[in-house]
Amino acid sequence: MNTEASALTVEHLYASYEKHAVLIDVNLTVARGEWVALLGPNASGKSTLLHCVAGMMAPKSGAVVICGHSLQGDPRAAKGKLGFACAPERLPGLLTGRQCLEIYAAAKGLPSIDADVLQLAESFQYLAMLDRFVDAYSLGTRQKLAVLLALLGEPQLVVLDEAFNGLDPASSLALKHHLRARVSEGKCSVLLATHALDIVERYADRAALLLDGRIAHQWRKDELTAMRAKSEEGFEAALAAVAVEVESK
C-alpha cells in the first residue's frame, strides 16, 4: 500500500479498553483530496478509531500513517499534518474563544489565524462570541470552536467526530460547503464519523461502515450517487441491508 499517496492509512489496527476489544483488524485508507464518512451504530468503535488516528489512544497493534508519517514512529510530523476536532466538553472553560484560537495558532507555528478560518467563523456567526469565555458557550458554539481549531493551519487531514452535532442548520450547511470546497481544491482530506446520512449521500466521496470493530462494508462515490438517484431512502435502505447481512453472518 502506498502510504505516501494517501492522506491516511490505517493497517491492521487493534484497540481495546482493558479486556474489551473495540477495534479488530481495521484497515482504512483516505486518499488525498477525499472525504470519507465513517458510519456505524453507537459503540461500534468510530470514536476509538478516530482517537487512534489522532494519537489520543495507543492501539494494541497496527499502524497509522498520516501523509507518509507514521504516528507511532514520528508522532510530531504526523500530528503536524492533522487537524482533529476535540470533543466540545474538552475545551477549556476559563479561556475565551479568541485565546483558544491563538493558542492553537501559536502551537502550530502560524503567524496569524487563517483568513478562511475567520471567514468560516463569520459564516458560523461566531465572531460575536470570540471574546466570551468558553464555559459560557452552548454546545453548538463549542462545537463551532472545536471545528475552527481543527481547521487552523490548513491541515492535510481533517478528522471530525460527529462534528455536526449541535450545529444550527445554517452553520451546518456552511461547514459542509467549506469542507467540500477544501476537499475539492485538494487542500485536505476529511475523515468524518457521523450518523447524518445526508452528508454521506451529498458530500462524501466514500463511506465506510464500522460494525463490531470491523470495517464491514465500503461504498464508493459512484455507488453513493447511484443510490441517491434511485430512491429517496436509497442509502438508508442500503445501510440497513448491510447491517442485517452482517448481523446474520
Add this chain to the structure above:
Amino acid sequence: MSRWLQARPYLLTGALCWSNLKRRNRALLPAIIGLLLLCAGLLAVPAVGVFLEVIAQYPVTPFVLLAASCAVTTARRKTSVYRSLVDSWLAPLAAPSSVFIRMALAPLLQLLLLLLAIAVPVLAGSLSRAGAVTLWSVVSGAYVAGFVVGWLAPHDKSVGAPNFHYAAVRKPRANWAQAPGLEPLSYWPMGQVRVSTKPKVTASALLFVLMALPMGTGGEQAIAIAAGSWVVFYLMALDVSAMRIAFRAARWLAPTTVRYFPFTVALGYRVVLAQLWTCGWVVFLGSATTFHGALRLGLTLTVGCLLSSCVTVAVACWFAMRSR
C-alpha cells in the same frame, strides 16, 4: 507574551486560565494576598516559633512526612499530566507537552512558600537562626527527595481514550434499578467510596501514618494504629463521598420533582448503615481486648459518628437541593 511561552501550549493555557480567573474574580488576588498576610501574622506569634524550634530538634519526622507527601502528590501529578497528553484539548497538537515543568511548578511554589514561612518567625525573633537553617535544610531536602521519588514512580500507563469509564460489573443485580424508586441512589456514594478507598489510595495515606510513628514503636501497636487510621479514613471517605454525590445527584435530578426528604434518605441511608457496620465491628473487637472502657468509649464514638454523618448528609442534601 514571550515566544518561549507561545510555543508551549500547555503552559500558555495554564497562564491564561490563571490570568482570566483573576479577571473574572477581581477579589481573588486581594483575597490571596490577605490570606498570605494573615498567615504571616500567625507565623509571627511567639508560640509558633517555639513550636518550630521543637520540630527543628527532631528533624526526621517532618522530613519523612514532607518527603512522603511530596512523593505521593508528585506521583499523582505525573499520572494526571500523562493523562492530559491523551485527553486534553491540546492532545492532537504536535507541540511540546512540557511534562517536567508542569510537574515541577507546583512543588517549587510550595517549597518557596514553606521557606518564606520559616523566615517569618526568624524575622519576628521567635526562632533561632540555627533552627531555621535546620528547618530550611529539612524542607528543601524533603521536597527534592520526594520529587525524585514521585518522578521515578511508575505512572498508570493504561490510560484509555477520553471519557473511558467502562465499569467493571462483578455481578448483575436483579433486585434494584428494575422498578421506579430512589433506592439505587444509595449505591452511588458507596461506589465512590469503593474507588476512593482502593488499596492503591489508602496505602499512600497509611504510609504517612506509619512513617510518622516514633522510633521504637512496637509491631502490634503499629498494626493497631494503621488499622485504626484505616477505619477513620474509611468513615471520613463515606461522609465526603455522600457530600460530593449529594450535589452531583441533585444536579442530575434537577429536572424532576424529587423532594428533599426521600432524596436525603435514599442517598444517605446506606452510608450510615456502612458506618454502623464498621463501627460495630470496631467496638466488638475493641471490647474483646483488655482495654478497659473500650465498650463505653466505642459506643459513645459510634453514636457521635453516626449523628455527625446524619447531620452531614442532611446538610449537604439541603444545600445541594437549593443550589441546583
